[in-house]
Amino acid sequence: MRTTTNKRDLLRWPVLRWIGQHRYGRLYLQIPFLLAALLLIYDGFTGPSNAARNLSTVGAWVHYRGIVVLVLLLAGNIICMGCPFTLPRTLAKKLSLRGRRWPRFLRNKWLAVASLFLLLFLYEYLDMWASPALTAWLVVAYFVASFVLEAFFKESAFCKYVCPIGTFNFAFSTASPTQIEVKDPQVCKTCVGKECINGSYAAASVVRVDQIPINGGAGGMAEKRIEHNRRGTLGCGTELFAPQIKSNMDCTLCLDCVRACPHDNIGWMRRTPGRELGQRGAWPARWDISFLAIFVGFIGIVNAFGMIPPVYDLLQSIASFLGMSAERWSPALIEFIALGAIFVLGGLLIPAVLTLGAGWMTRTLTGRRHSLRHTVAHFAPAFIPLALGIWTAHYMFHFLIGIWTVVPITHNFLLEHGITAFGTRPDWSLGGLPVDSPLVGLVQTVALMGGFLWSMILANRISTREYGRDAVPALFAWALILLGMALVSLWIFSEPMEMRGTILFD
Ligand code: SF4
Numbered sequence: 083m084r085t086t087t088n089k090r091d092l093l094r095w096p097v098l099r100w101i102g103q104h105r106y107g108r109l110y111l112q113i114p115f116l117l118a119a120l121l122l123i124y125d126g127f128t129g130p131s132n133a134a135r136n137l138s139t140v141g142a143w144v145h146y147r148g149i150v151v152l153v154l155l156l157a158g159n160i161i162c163m164g165c166p167f168t169l170p171r172t173l174a175k176k177l178s179l180r181g182r183r184w185p186r187f188l189r190n191k192w193l194a195v196a197s198l199f200l201l202l203f204l205y206e207y208l209d210m211w212a213s214p215a216l217t218a219w220l221v222v223a224y225f226v227a228s229f230v231l232e233a234f235f236k237e238s239a240f241c242k243y244v245c246p247i248g249t250f251n252f253a254f255s256t257a258s259p260t261q262i263e264v265k266d267p268q269v270c271k272t273c274v275g276k277e278c279i280n281g282s283y284a285a286a287s288v289v290r291v292d293q294i295p296i297n298g299g300a301g302g303m304a305e306k307r308i309e310h311n312r313r314g315t316l317g318c319g320t321e322l323f324a325p326q327i328k329s330n331m332d333c334t335l336c337l338d339c340v341r342a343c344p345h346d347n348i349g350w351m352r353r354t355p356g357r358e359l360g361q362r363g364a365w366p367a368r369w370d371i372s373f374l375a376i377f378v379g380f381i382g383i384v385n386a387f388g389m390i391p392p393v394y395d396l397l398q399s400i401a402s403f404l405g406m407s408a409e410r411w412s413p414a415l416i417e418f419i420a421l422g423a424i425f426v427l428g429g430l431l432i433p434a435v436l437t438l439g440a441g442w443m444t445r446t447l448t449g450r451r452h453s454l455r456h457t458v459a460h461f462a463p464a465f466i467p468l469a470l471g472i473w474t475a476h477y478m479f480h481f482l483i484g485i486w487t488v489v490p491i492t493h494n495f496l497l498e499h500g501i502t503a504f505g506t507r508p509d510w511s512l513g514g515l516p517v518d519s520p521l522v523g524l525v526q527t528v529a530l531m532g533g534f535l536w537s538m539i540l541a542n543r544i545s546t547r548e549y550g551r552d553a554v555p556a557l558f559a560w561a562l563i564l565l566g567m568a569l570v571s572l573w574i575f576s577e578p579m580e581m582r583g584t585i586l587f588d
């Protein structure tokens with residue numbers, strides 16, 4: 083039974099509707115992603131060792147990352163929707179149906195923050211962008227970790243609590259222009275099975291009858307016969323309950339809820355971009371969620387800083403300050419400690435201290451109306467647009483100057499495997515925009531300034547909403563942090579940046 087149509091629902095479009103409703107809709111979407119991942123693994127292990135000529139490194143570090151930020155900004159968390167790492171989920175889930183719940187003390191974002199931090203640190207320390215084999219190992223590690231956690235725990239623990247890519251996508255999908263929503267909340271009130279979260283899978287067939295209101299109750303009630311059986315769908319793996327969803331945080335856009343809902347009551351709705359960021363109560367007032375929102379911006383700055391020349395001076399200074407000399411310490415250990423210090427300081431300590439300091443200042447200047455945790459939670463969502471701007475400016479740099487590199491690299495890959503249909507000489511001159519192209523600078527500046535302005539508008543709105551006539555003093559410290567982040571980022575992007583993963587970097 084179709085309940086209501088909604089013009090904001092993207093699932094009205096036939097292809098998306100088919101993906102959302104067909105039992106294997108997501109699987110068909112995942113297959114191309116799976117093939118791409120297998121190709122990255124294969125070329126990473128067997129292809130050219132030159133990173134700029136290997137599909138693994140160029141695909142993962144230039145094209146994938148560039149596409150991720152664009153897709154999050156323009157559509158939503160489609161990367162998680164097509165993610166091939168969750169493909170073993172169905173098998174793993176069947177193994178884990180009698181499995182354990184993810185430990186309670188880990189049901190938060192701290193492990194996710196740690197895994198994103200670790201990935202970005204290792205990417206820099208191990209020069210993953212320059213190593214096809216390491217990049218391939220990373221993809222393999224994703225498959226293994228996803229399968230193991232899915233097999234051992236009932237919920238989608240890997241996606242929700244561990245995956246660094248998912249953490250990045252969850253954080254920035256909060257700025258996206260789409261969200262999962264129910265079409266008619268009245269239908270949910272009388273829905274007995276709550277299949278969107280509980281699933282419709284049953285080892286033995288079970289039939290029940292729901293009384294469902296027609297047109298919000300105006301058309302009376304209708305009976306609907308619902309069967310759960312082995313062909314049923316799993317409920318939401320990240321344990322979101324569709325009628326209560328206010329945020330994209332933790333939504334992988336798997337559309338399992340759409341498939342499971344027996345009343346066709348869930349849509350993938352258009353919304354104002356970033357609507358939830360200014361909405362009171364859209365996010366729980368938790369330290370881990372607030373820190374994640376602030377952390378993704380600071381670690382973005384640290385990550386970009388790692389690619390400009392001053393980082394080498396700073397590494398040297400830290401090594402000297404700590405008394406680490408080349409005679410007594412190996413260069414690898416010196417770099418590990420000095421780079422680790424930059425990451426810990428810039429990615430963890432500075433944001434933690436600034437956040438607590440800003441929260442304390444807001445409470446002091448406004449008469450301590452809210453707890454420190456609530457104060458920080460109010461302003462944390464305002465950091466997302468600037469953070470997205472920082473990552474967009476960074477990834478677009480690599481993407482735009484290396485956008486066509488995939489053509490000669492693929493051509494070369496085909497030649498190495500005896501396929502000469504496209505000629506015998508790859509055109510290595512194909513790259514992208516010149517590194518000093520004004521367009522690259524323009525895109526970076528627009529992303530950064532656009533993110534900053536959006537963040538400031540949000541912070542101002544939040545401050546006015548929560549503090550009324552004390553809005554200006556409440557906002558003061560947060561505005562200073564956002565301004566500082568924007569200025570530091572502007573300086574970083576005005577410095578010459580390493581052109582990783584492009585032919586120019588040979
Ligand atoms: S979304 Fe569907 S399955 Fe979930 S409570 Fe509402 S009607 Fe029931």
Ligand code: SF4
Pocket residue numbers: 262317318319320321322324332333334335336337338339340
């Ligand atoms: S709410 Fe849950 S089931 Fe629905 S699309 Fe998001 S992650 Fe998937």
